[in-house]
Amino acid sequence: MSTKYLICSLFICFIGYNQIAAQSSPNTKESKVSILELPALLIAKDGQKIDSKEDWEKIRRPELLKIFKEEMFGNVPSNDIKVTAEEKIVNTNALGGKATMKEVVFTFSINSHELKATLLLFLPNNSPNPTSVFLSYNFDGNHTIFPDESISLPNSWMRKNTNYGMTDDTASPLSRGVKSFRWPVLNIVNRGYGLATMYYGDIDPDFDDGFENGIHALLSQKPNKSEWGSLATWAWALSKVVDYFETTNTIDHEKVIVMGHSRLGKTALWAGALDERYAMVISNDSGCGGAALSNRKFGETIKAINTRFPHWFNDNFNQYNDQEEKLSFDQHQLIALMAPRPVYIASAKGDRWADPEGEFLSGKYATPAYELYDLKGLDIAEQPPVNQPENSGHIGYHIRSGKHDLTVYDWEQYLDFADKHLDGIKN
Numbered sequence: 001m002s003t004k005y006l007i008c009s010l011f012i013c014f015i016g017y018n019q020i021a022a023q024s025s026p027n028t029k030e031s032k033v034s035i036l037e038l039p040a041l042l043i044a045k046d047g048q049k050i051d052s053k054e055d056w057e058k059i060r061r062p063e064l065l066k067i068f069k070e071e072m073f074g075n076v077p078s079n080d081i082k083v084t085a086e087e088k089i090v091n092t093n094a095l096g097g098k099a100t101m102k103e104v105v106f107t108f109s110i111n112s113h114e115l116k117a118t119l120l121l122f123l124p125n126n127s128p129n130p131t132s133v134f135l136s137y138n139f140d141g142n143h144t145i146f147p148d149e150s151i152s153l154p155n156s157w158m159r160k161n162t163n164y165g166m167t168d169d170t171a172s173p174l175s176r177g178v179k180s181f182r183w184p185v186l187n188i189v190n191r192g193y194g195l196a197t198m199y200y201g202d203i204d205p206d207f208d209d210g211f212e213n214g215i216h217a218l219l220s221q222k223p224n225k226s227e228w229g230s231l232a233t234w235a236w237a238l239s240k241v242v243d244y245f246e247t248t249n250t251i252d253h254e255k256v257i258v259m260g261h262s263r264l265g266k267t268a269l270w271a272g273a274l275d276e277r278y279a280m281v282i283s284n285d286s287g288c289g290g291a292a293l294s295n296r297k298f299g300e301t302i303k304a305i306n307t308r309f310p311h312w313f314n315d316n317f318n319q320y321n322d323q324e325e326k327l328s329f330d331q332h333q334l335i336a337l338m339a340p341r342p343v344y345i346a347s348a349k350g351d352r353w354a355d356p357e358g359e360f361l362s363g364k365y366a367t368p369a370y371e372l373y374d375l376k377g378l379d380i381a382e383q384p385p386v387n388q389p390e391n392s393g394h395i396g397y398h399i400r401s402g403k404h405d406l407t408v409y410d411w412e413q414y415l416d417f418a419d420k421h422l423d424g425i426k427n
């Protein structure tokens with residue numbers, strides 16, 4: 001090989017490598033974000049302008065919901081999954097007598113196949129009955145959110161974590177209470193709210209298992225390309241929890257707030273879009289596939305998320321890998337599906353991967369849907385300063401200092417937002 005040829009080949013290799021690197025390493029520089037080209041919120045597929053809440057509810061909302069089901073989260077296949085809930089009181093004197101702790105065991109079954117999932121409830125003893133509750137999945141098991149020996153350990157798949165004594169994929173008692181910093185149960189109860197939480201792995205283990213486990217395994221057929229991935233199973237099961245709330249007289253099922261952090265924030269948004277029984281929806285650092293606009297291609301992209309987590313969305317969503325310009329929908333429309341219910345979006349300054357600016361903008365661009373109801377959405381030109389929540393409208397937003405996490409500061413904003421909006425709902 002001649003020297004000239006070798007230099008030339010190396011040069012071509014270098015250019016090629018840089019191009020691949022540029023395509024595959026997600027952008028975290030605002031200066032590199034192209035001008036946003038977002039699909040219209042209030043123009044129907046046939047070109048009709050949507051200018052009333054009636055047309056929103058009859059035409060545009062169902063149309064958008066269908067697009068998100070088919071192209072992203074996945075339709076729930078027709079199924080005969082039977083759901084039962086069995087309640088047991090764990091402790092009527094929890095939190096120094098302030099709360100009653102209960103566990104509710106859900107059984108999801110088809111014929112002889114069944115799956116169990118446990119909901120942990122803290123209900124304030126001194127609040128008016130029924131109580132408004134925050135409903136949220138946890139990442140590591142109910143036993144990790146509060147240090148109490150009587151909380152059951154999950155039997156389902158667990159992510160191995162030797163820091164918490166988990167040397168295989170099963171729960172360990174050594175991890176009791178290790179995530180309590182994310183769950184200020186006493187503050188929640190002191191403010192008059194209940195907390196209902198479930199381990200998400202009880203519903204569907206969070207790894208690419210070819211849909212062999214969890215809820216998917218109850219069905220004889222694997223999902224087709226438009227049917228549910230894991231996020232949709234998690235959202236679906238939350239609705240079954242709300243069905244149970246409707247049967248109890250201790251929980252105000254008209255004041256259920258669905259909340260989630262990160263991938264579970266994506267889940268909370270999808271749950272809120274699907275089921276209008278939630279009175280309020282909260283997304284904590286949900287990022288790509290949650291509140292962040294995909295069109296910005298900032299931080300985690302569709303390709304990055306589908307590559308690392310191929311089981312989260314349906315297979316149709318893969319067609320947008322590196323092809324965001326082909327999207328006929330974007331996440332501001334997902335936020336708009338909450339209208340007219342209050343929705344809160346939270347970001348963290350250090351969470352660039354989740355694109356805080358994109359999370360803010362989806363709230364801003366969802367605002368016209370709220371205006372159809374004469375409600376204020378997120379009507380501000382720019383992201384508010386760090387640690388200065390904007391909660392004057394029906395779309396709340398804050399960006400706090402710190403990293404990707406769920407903190408007491410975040411909870412305080414959610415409690416304030418709930419106080420502000422849920423008092424107006426009939427009791």
Ligand code: GTR
Binds near residue numbers: 261
């Ligand atoms: C990250 C993922 C994000 C987010 C996060 C989480 O690895 O890229 O989309 O969901 O995990 O759930 O903590």
